Amino acid sequence: MKKYFEIRKMNNEQLMRRAIALSEESVSRGGGPFGAVIAQAGRIVAEASNSVTIDNDPTAHAEVNCIRQAAAHLGTFDLSGCEIYTSCEPCPMCLGAIYWARLDRIYYANDRKDAARIGFDDDFIYQEMPLNPENRSKQMTILLPEEAVRAFRMWEERIDKTAY
Numbered sequence: 001m002k003k004y005f006e007i008r009k010m011n012n013e014q015l016m017r018r019a020i021a022l023s024e025e026s027v028s029r030g031g032g033p034f035g036a037v038i039a040q041a042g043r044i045v046a047e048a049s050n051s052v053t054i055d056n057d058p059t060a061h062a063e064v065n066c067i068r069q070a071a072a073h074l075g076t077f078d079l080s081g082c083e084i085y086t087s088c089e090p091c092p093m094c095l096g097a098i099y100w101a102r103l104d105r106i107y108y109a110n111d112r113k114d115a116a117r118i119g120f121d122d123d124f125i126y127q128e129m130p131l132n133p134e135n136r137s138k139q140m141t142i143l144l145p146e147e148a149v150r151a152f153r154m155w156e157e158r159i160d161k162t163a164y
């Protein structure tokens with residue numbers, strides 16, 4: 001479904017207020033209390049809220065949903081030149097997605113501690129990140145790297161690839 005956004009240029013506070021409004025609408029609909037917008041030179045190109053419980057998708061955070069919409073809307077996986085406004089500091093998954101999308105800048109309102117206070121694991125996952133894998137609560141086991149390396153070699157050797 002194609003969405004048409006306002007062509008009005010908005011300032012940082014207006015864009016964040018839109019993200020916050022989306023977070024409130026989300027709670028009213030039974031979703032998580034998170035909203036995000038992506039803008040290009042102050043003009044909204046995508047907006048989304050958290051839909052984890054609505055879509056049964058644990059990755060459906062507001063920022064990830066918003067990145068997917070912006071990329072679809074602009075027809076590119078490279079969102080450089082765009083900025084994200086999110087009602088809460090991105091969790092590590094969303095921060096990774098923001099880096100992968102090459103977004104220029106992040107604005108956020110609530111932070112990871114605020115999210116922890118209402119029961120979300122954002123801060124816990126941030127605490128796990130710098131730990132050595134053997135000290136994390138999630139076990140990680142290396143398996144068959146000598147077989148998996150074949151695809152990496154194929155990629156390295158391919159001359160007409162689309163790098164990202």
Ligand SMILES: Nc1nc2[nH]cnc2c(=O)[nH]1
Binds near residue numbers: 061062063
């Ligand atoms: N920033 C952010 N943190 C979350 N924690 C759980 N869901 C979300 C989300 O959609 N956004």
